[in-house]
Amino acid sequence: MNPATAHLPKWAPAGVIDTLRLAKATYANLPSYGLDALIEHVQPDLSAAPARRHxxxxxxxxxxxxxxxxxxxxETWDQLVAAAVPPSMPGAPEEAPALW
Structure with a gap:
């Protein structure tokens, strides 16, 4: 059985957003796309974050x-989806090729 469906065999996501893919499309040319590098680059307000890093x-x-x-x-959801959803994954634009 696929490990992704072992615990919820009947569940299928309505869509997928790949945050790494989105980060690479949004912030092209960063030397790293790890969480620490993205936090440093974007500097989101994390003052209300629970717990601590890691x-x-x-x-x-x-x-x-x-x-x-x-x-x-x-500007639009469709633009974000085009950048963030791998082809052939749930939620991908219909015109996307079926390979990834």
């Missing part, structure tokens, strides 16, 4: 704040 809740909160910041760089 804890799951903090990292999830920081990723969400980065997603909001990156989304604000796109």
């Amino acid at each position: 804890r799951a809740t903090y990292d999830a909160y920081a990723t969400a704040q980065l997603l909001v910041a990156m989304a604000s760089c796109y």
Whole structure:
């Protein structure tokens, strides 16, 4: 069984947003796209983040704040989807090729 569906075999996401793919499209030419590098580059307000860096809740909160910041760089949802959703994944634009 696929590890991604082992715990929720009937669940299928309505869509996928690949934050790494989105970061590379939004902030081209950064030397690194790790969470620390993106936090340093974007400088989101993380004062309300739970826990501390390298804890799951903090990292999830920081990723969400980065997603909001990156989304604000796109005028439309379709533009964001084109940058963030890998072809053939749920939510990908229909005209996208089926390879990735």
